[in-house]
Amino acid sequence: MMLSRAAFSLFWMARYLERAESQARLLDMSLTMALIDVPEDRVEQLSVPLLVTGATETFYEYHSEITPQNLLDFLVLDDRHHASLYSMIRGARDNALHVRGNLSADVWESINQAWLDMKDLRKQGITESNASQVFDWIRERSHMFRGAAYGTLLRNDAFHFLRLGTFIERADTTARVLDIRYVMAMKSMDENSTQSFFEWTAVLHSLAAFEAYQNTYGHELEPMNVAELLVLNPDLPRSLRSCLQEIASLLEEIEGETGRRSRRLSSSLYANIRYGDRDYIAERGLHEYLVDFLERIEGITEQIRHDFMGGK
Amino acid sequence: MHIQTPGPGLYDELFDENNKVRPHCRMLEQWLEKSDENLIAEKRREANVLFQRLGITFNVYGEEQGADRLIPFDLIPRVISASDWHKLQAGLRQRVNALNKFLFDIYHDFDIVKAGVISAEQVFANPQYQPGMQALKLPRNLYCHIAGIDLIRHSDGDFYVLEDNLRCPSGVSYMLENRRMMMRLFPELFAHSPVAPIDHYPNLLGETLRAASLKPDPTVVVLTPGRFNSAYFEHAFLARQMGVELVEGADLFVHQNKVFMKTTVGPQQVDVIYRRIDDDFLDPLAGNPQSMLGVPGLYSAYRTGNVVLTNAMGTGVADDKSIYPYVPDMIRFYLDEEPILKNVPTWQCRKPKDLQYVLDHLDELVVKEAQGAGGYGMLIGPKASQKEIAQFRSLLKARPDDYIAQPTLSLSTCPTFVDEGVAPRHLDLRPFVLSGKKIQMVPGGLTRVALKQGSLVVNSSQGGGTKDTWVLEDDL
Numbered sequence: 001m002m003l004s005r006a007a008f009s010l011f012w013m014a015r016y017l018e019r020a021e022s023q024a025r026l027l028d029m030s031l032t033m034a035l036i037d038v039p040e041d042r043v044e045q046l047s048v049p050l051l052v053t054g055a056t057e058t059f060y061e062y063h064s065e066i067t068p069q070n071l072l073d074f075l076v077l078d079d080r081h082h083a084s085l086y087s088m089i090r091g092a093r094d095n096a097l098h099v100r101g102n103l104s105a106d107v108w109e110s111i112n113q114a115w116l117d118m119k120d121l122r123k124q125g126i127t128e129s130n131a132s133q134v135f136d137w138i139r140e141r142s143h144m145f146r147g148a149a150y151g152t153l154l155r156n157d158a159f160h161f162l163r164l165g166t167f168i169e170r171a172d173t174t175a176r177v178l179d180i181r182y183v184m185a186m187k188s189m190d191e192n193s194t195q196s197f198f199e200w201t202a203v204l205h206s207l208a209a210f211e212a213y214q215n216t217y218g219h220e221l222e223p224m225n226v227a228e229l230l231v232l233n234p235d236l237p238r239s240l241r242s243c244l245q246e247i248a249s250l251l252e253e254i255e256g257e258t259g260r261r262s263r264r265l266s267s268s269l270y271a272n273i274r275y276g277d278r279d280y281i282a283e284r285g286l287h288e289y290l291v292d293f294l295e296r297i298e299g300i301t302e303q304i305r306h307d308f309m310g311g312k
Numbered sequence: 313m314h315i316q317t318p319g320p321g322l323y324d325e326l327f328d329e330n331n332k333v334r335p336h337c338r339m340l341e342q343w344l345e346k347s348d349e350n351l352i353a354e355k356r357r358e359a360n361v362l363f364q365r366l367g368i369t370f371n372v373y374g375e376e377q378g379a380d381r382l383i384p385f386d387l388i389p390r391v392i393s394a395s396d397w398h399k400l401q402a403g404l405r406q407r408v409n410a411l412n413k414f415l416f417d418i419y420h421d422f423d424i425v426k427a428g429v430i431s432a433e434q435v436f437a438n439p440q441y442q443p444g445m446q447a448l449k450l451p452r453n454l455y456c457h458i459a460g461i462d463l464i465r466h467s468d469g470d471f472y473v474l475e476d477n478l479r480c481p482s483g484v485s486y487m488l489e490n491r492r493m494m495m496r497l498f499p500e501l502f503a504h505s506p507v508a509p510i511d512h513y514p515n516l517l518g519e520t521l522r523a524a525s526l527k528p529d530p531t532v533v534v535l536t537p538g539r540f541n542s543a544y545f546e547h548a549f550l551a552r553q554m555g556v557e558l559v560e561g562a563d564l565f566v567h568q569n570k571v572f573m574k575t576t577v578g579p580q581q582v583d584v585i586y587r588r589i590d591d592d593f594l595d596p597l598a599g600n601p602q603s604m605l606g607v608p609g610l611y612s613a614y615r616t617g618n619v620v621l622t623n624a625m626g627t628g629v630a631d632d633k634s635i636y637p638y639v640p641d642m643i644r645f646y647l648d649e650e651p652i653l654k655n656v657p658t659w660q661c662r663k664p665k666d667l668q669y670v671l672d673h674l675d676e677l678v679v680k681e682a683q684g685a686g687g688y689g690m691l692i693g694p695k696a697s698q699k700e701i702a703q704f705r706s707l708l709k710a711r712p713d714d715y716i717a718q719p720t721l722s723l724s725t726c727p728t729f730v731d732e733g734v735a736p737r738h739l740d741l742r743p744f745v746l747s748g749k750k751i752q753m754v755p756g757g758l759t760r761v762a763l764k765q766g767s768l769v770v771n772s773s774q775g776g777g778t779k780d781t782w783v784l785e786d787d788l
Binding site: 001002003004005006007094097098100101102103105108109112113116157161254255256257258308309310 | 364365366367534539544548549551552556557558559560562563573574575576577578580
């Protein structure tokens with residue numbers, strides 16, 4: 001049992017941190033791909049993080065063209081909108097402050113330190129040359145938060161809501177990134193094989209699944225394998241199946257009977273993936289499959305809010 | 313390291329009047345002598361980094377969000393001898409006991425008013441007096457469960473009570489974190505000195521809050537105005553240390569005169585609210601209708617006896633600066649004892665004779681608003697300009713009831729690490745007194761220190777700092 005508001009804050013604290021990590025990976029990959037790509041396709045590469053966060057329109061309110069520096073300024077340090085890493089870390093820290101009573105000292109300190117570092121970073125500024133360091137730092141911070149959470153939190157509802165936030169966000173990100181990057185990679189297949197190789201590695205790297213792919217399928221990059229790995233593989237931590245398995249089992253663990261609808265929705269989506277196969281995805285079309293998935297994730301999130309968080 | 317000795321006529325916590333180290337401070341002095349300035353400076357930087365990371369910060373109203381300020385932390389502890397503490401402790405118990413009896417009395421039988429010790433006007437016309445609390449039965453007749461009593465040591469070596477804080481006194485988290493910081497930075501210091509532990513304060517507080525209800529296993533919560541409040545860190549800290557929920561007004565609601573919190577498993581009844589919100593903001597239906605911090609219907613639930621507020625509504629009347637001069641009389645009246653702790657002599661400007669004296673001696677006195685707090689709205693005569701004195705003169709004439717005056721006391725000093733090196737700075741002490749089944753406290757308190765040379769203003773909101781407070785278990 002815990003305060004509805006605390007559940008809400010823990011959920012969003014973890015979502016923001018997960019989102020920051022994903023965004024760092026995504027930006028890192030997009031900037032690298034922009035270097036590799038032919039000049040005329042650079043803007044397309046750079047626009048991927050904007051598409052994933054749905055922030056393209058907001059971007060053009062502040063900048064007239066997509067350049068690496070504009071992208072970094074906008075998606076890392078700008079505090080005027082929600083899509084920047086700065087806003088995400090601040091959001092995580094604000095929520096953490098709200099639920100300090102439910103956090104261990106280690107978890108709180110890991111988040112608070114991230115925020116203090118972020119404020120310093122904002123003073124220094126970001127350029128292409130220190131960007132990779134910043135992304136590494138975000139990833140480290142995210143790992144540290146997760147480690148502190150796993151290592152020090154009681155396995156009570158506070159922990160469950162925190163992890164729900166992580167996996168809802170992760171499922172959402174994997175589906176979005178896969179959707180956008182898959183299309184780009186398919187397009188490059190017709191053009192030249194070197195470019196195509198990089199495109200497919202970009203899909204995998206953006207979702208921290210490159211080594212996993214090689215382990216599972218060997219070196220041959222085959223589109224349906226990529227889709228299968230990221231959607232159906234039960235062992236890959238960022239696959240849709242893994243995320244849904246966690247979401248369904250976390251909802252089972254939460255105390256009380258208020259969450260029956262959330263449980264039903266998530267178990268049903270999980271069953272869909274668990275008993276799904278690559279042929280079904282191919283028949284349906286990956287894009288359509290993912291669009292449907294994203295809608296259902298949104299529905300689960302709404303239901304969780306309604307069931308546990310006082311409708312917030 | 314060189315330690316500057318105190319000026320003449322001051323009481324120093326480390327040096328006696330012959331500039332010899334007091335016996336119970338010898339180990340501290342030996343440590344200071346051994347330590348070099350670079351090490352201390354480095355430890356000080358380390359402390360700042362740690363305080364930032366722990367988020368032990370102080371929000372100042374009007375500053376941009378995110379500008380969390382650190383309260384300056386001084387590394388040199390203030391040491392209180394065992395014998396001084398024994399006397400202080402007895403005096404604090406006596407004082408808080410009398411204050412609780414006074415609060416009960418002025419909401420029930422009014423004996424002290426009937427006996428003519430305090431005028432009816434001063435009690436019942438006091439803006440902090442809550443007529444709605446009259447005849448209300450509170451568990452154990454307790455009003456003030458948590459008190460913070462501000463003390464200073466005068467040049468005569470005695471402790472004087474400066475102020476009784478009975479509403480929502482804050483600062484106890486700094487007392488605890490300062491100790492933790494010192495143990496972390498200088499473990500060797502503690503290995504060789506009999507410093508009394510204070511870490512059990514949250515346990516005592518939890519015990520006190522549970523004892524505020526007559527239920528066998530009451531549900532306790534801490535009610536905070538929210539994360540923009542200057543003491544939010546402390547609210548969260550105490551809730552976490554006690555293992556209770558930290559709630560905001562919006563987390564609570566009242567149904568059929570019972571208070572519930574909104575949880576993931578539905579409404580849960582709350583029995584004791586350790587509120588860190590002032591009376592007026594607790595219930596928009598009963599107090600300030602604009603309050604977004606409170607809980608509609610809370611006052612009614614409280615009056616029905618379905619929930620306990622700590623501290624009780626209306627305790628503010630007893631910590632008002634115009635009531636303060638009567639506390640020694642309260643002790644005599646209710647306990648039939650002589651006060652152990654002294655009051656600072658106080659002129660009440662409401663009394664024509666006192667007012668005349670104050671007007672004639674403005675350049676020697678400290679003038680305070682009876683309702684003021686945080687070091688705002690006061691005149692420090694000896695430091696004031698002619699213009700400020702003239703301004704206060706007209707204020708006093710216009711609204712004499714709102715002011716009291718006290719002599720400028722020479723607060724004791726203690727060596728403090730400042731830009732100029734280690735130099736004496738003025739300080740005060742706020743011990744925290746808990747009233748439950750019995751009156752308890754941990755040996756220590758929050759020591760606040762003025763960092764500017766000669767300054768007597770120790771408030772955090774005015775740039776004061778804090779230091780660890782050591783009560784010795786045995787005098788060496």
